[in-house]
Amino acid sequence: MIVLHSPFYPMEPETFPRPFDDPDFGFQIKWDGTRILAHVSGEVKLFNRKKKSRTLQYPEIASSLFDIFKGRSLVLDGEIITLVNGKPSFQQLMRRDWASDPATVKSLMEKIPVTYVVFDILYLDGDELVNLTFQERDRLLKSLIPSIDPVVVTDTFPVIGTTLFDVVKQRGLEGIVAKRLDSRYEMGKKSNKWLKIKNKRLINARIGGYLAEGREVRSLLLGIFQDGDFIYIGRAGSGLKAAESRALYDLLSKSRVAACPFNTMPPLAAREKPCWVEPRLEIQVEYLDFTDEGYLRHPVIKGVDFDSV
Template sequence: MAVDETAADRLAEYRGKRAPERTPEPVPPGGAPQPGGGDTFVIQEHHARSLHWDLRLERDGVLVSWAVPKGVPADPRTDHLAVHTEDHPLEYAAFEGEIPEGEYGAGRMTIWDRGTYETEKWSGSEVKVVLHGSRVSGRYVLFRTGGRNWMIHRMDPPADPDAEPLPERLRPMFAEERARLPRDREAYGFEFAWGGRRLLAYVEGGRTRFTDGAGRDAGGPAGLGSRLGRALGSRPAVLDGEVAEVEGRETYLLADLLYLDGRSLLDVPYRRRRELLDGLELNGARWQTSPWYPGEAGAVREAAREQGLPGILAKRLDSPYEPGERSGAWRHLPV
C-alpha cells in the first residue's frame, strides 16, 4: 500500500489480519476512518518474535506505520531500516497490551514515546517530519528504497552530542592469582568465581553479539542473544560475564557493566558499575546478575566452598575497568 493512498477503507488490511474476539487490539468496524487531530505520532516497543519498534504517524484518519528493527536513530551518521506495514486505527496510539500467542504480531506492546509532529513533505517515496516527543525530538526523513523497505534518517545533529558509540570489541579485565585475602577487606567487593567461559555481550537495538576472553567473535548459549537484547530493549550496553552451569543449566552470569546509554564506564569505579548493573535487573531464564558482597570475604568464601566453586574474586571498590589487563586491583583466590 502506498503511503499517500486515500482509499475509503484504509484499514481493510489491518482488520484482515486480526480477530477482535481473540486480540485486545482495537479493531474498529469497516468504513471510512474518522479523522483525528492530524498530528499524533507514537513509537511502540513491540516484543514480538523479534524485538522492534513501530513508528506511527497520524495521516488522513489512520496511523501510517513502519516497523523499525533497531529503533529510531539518534545520530545522523546512522540510518536504520524501516519496513512499511499496514495502516493502523487512530485508537492504536493508546494501545498497550499482550497480543496472544498464535495471533498476528503476538507479543507484548508498550508505548515507548508519543507526542505530536509537523509535516514538511509527504509523498509515496519520501516523508519528512519534525517529531516532538518526550524521548525523540527533531527532524527525520523516511525514504523508500524498494517495496515495503524504507530507511529512516535523522536530519538534525545528534540528540546527545556527547554520546559515545558502542565499542566494536573489548578484551575483558583479568584478576591476578593470590593465595591470601587482602588485609583491607572493607576496600573490596567479593564475588563467586564460577569457573566458566568468559564472554562480553554487546547489546544494541535489541540485538546482541559476543566476544570471548581474547576479544574474538563468539557465540553464547542458544537463544541467549535475542532474549538478552529484548530484556535491555532500547538501552545500548556492554556486559561482562561468564557462561557456567547453574543448577544443571548453562547460564550467563553477569558481573560487570562497561558501557551504558552512550557512556563508557571503563573509568567508573567498580562499586558504581555494579550498582548500575544491579539497577538493570537483568535476571532471566538464561542469564542472571551475579551477586557481589562489599567487605564480606569470609561468608563468600565459605559459600563458594559449600557450592564446590573453584574460588572467589576480590575486586577493589574504587578500581576502574582495564580491558585486556591482568590487574592487582582484582584478585582470584582459591577456596
C-alpha cells in the same frame, strides 16, 4: 575506547593466595564457565576473552539480552555457565562452546541449558563507564537487570571475603574474586585491583592412556564420561609415588587397546607414543580450574582406586 560490536580483551584479576576481609573490597563468586563480553545495540554480539565470536554458540543468551534491552546500547561483562546437579560443569559447557553447526547448537540447547552470569557493565547508551568505580558500576548493573534466567546478575558481598570463600569451598565451587570498590575497569590488563582466590577442587577421572619410562608410568592421560562420550580433560603425573607408578604400569599394561579411547585425540608432542587403555581405572585428582581448552590446570594425583578395575 569501546566501539560497539568490536571485541576487546577484558580486565583480568591477579591470583592471590588466601581469602581475606576488607571493607575496601567487594567479593563475588568466581563462576566456572567461559568469559563473555556482550555487545547490545540493535543486535547482540557475544565475544569470549580471546575476542572470538560466540553468538552462534549461545543464541538464547543473545535473544534474552535483545528482549531485555530493546532500544538501548550497552556492553556487559560476565560468565556463561551450565549447571549439573546444582554446580557449574565446565566440561558440559565446552560441548556448547565448541559447537559450530547451527543444527548441533539447536540440539545442545535442550540438553545443556546455559545461564549468563553478569558481573560488570562497561558501556550504556553512548557513555563509556570504564572510568566509574566498580561500586558505581555494580549499583548501576543491579538496577538494570531483573536477574531472571537465563540472564542474571552475580551478588556482591562487602567485607566478608573469608566467609564467602568458606561457603564456596563447602559447595565445591571455583573460588572468589575480590574487587576494590574504587577500581576502574582496565581493559586488556591484569590488575591487582581485582584478586582471584582459587579453591582447590577434586575430580574423579578415568585413565585412557599413559606415557611410560621403563616400567614406570610418568604421565596419565585422563578423561570423564559424558553422555556416552569419553572426553579428554588433560594429563597428570604429579603426586604419583614410585610404588604407585610401578603398580600402575603393571596393571595398565594388561588392559591396553589399539585405538585411542577418547572422543578426540589428545594433544601430543611429536615424540610421544602413548599406550591406550580401556578407561576403567579411576583416580582422584586435585586441580585449580580448567584452561580455556577444557584441560585441568595444575592437576595433582591424590589417589588411585585400584579396586575400580
